[in-house]
Amino acid sequence: MRQLPVVYGKWLVKDHSWKFVVDYVKGARMFFLTEGSTHEELVQMAQEDYNLDMNTEVVELTYSLPEAMMQHMAPASFPPIHVTSDRQVQN
Numbered sequence: 001m002r003q004l005p006v007v008y009g010k011w012l013v014k015d016h017s018w019k020f021v022v023d024y025v026k027g028a029r030m031f032f033l034t035e036g037s038t039h040e041e042l043v044q045m046a047q048e049d050y051n052l053d054m055n056t057e058v059v060e061l062t063y064s065l066p067e068a069m070m071q072h073m074a075p076a077s078f079p080p081i082h083v084t085s086d087r088q089v090q091n
Helices: 039-049 086-090
Strands: 002-007 009-014 017-022 028-033 061-063 081-083
Touching: 002 039, 028 039, 039 061, 039 086
Parallel strands: none
Antiparallel strands: 002 028, 009 017, 061 081
C-alpha cells in the first residue's frame, strides 16, 4: 500500500510562470493506493473526500516535477503534468 498526499487547488499562470494555488478551505487529504489502483478510483476518491458535485466540478489530477528535475529546465515555464490514465497511476 502506498500513501499519496493530495492537495486541492488550481494552477495559475502569472508572468509566464506556473504556480499552484492551494484552496485552504478544502485543504489536503491522504489517499491510500493499492497495487493496481486505477485512474477512475483516484477520481472517485477525490469526488468523495472533497464532496464534489460532478455536475459542476471537474477533477483534474496533476503534479509538478520534483525540484531536482526542475533545476535542469526552465522551471517557471514548465506546466503541470496531468495524470489521465491507469498506466500513469500504476507507474
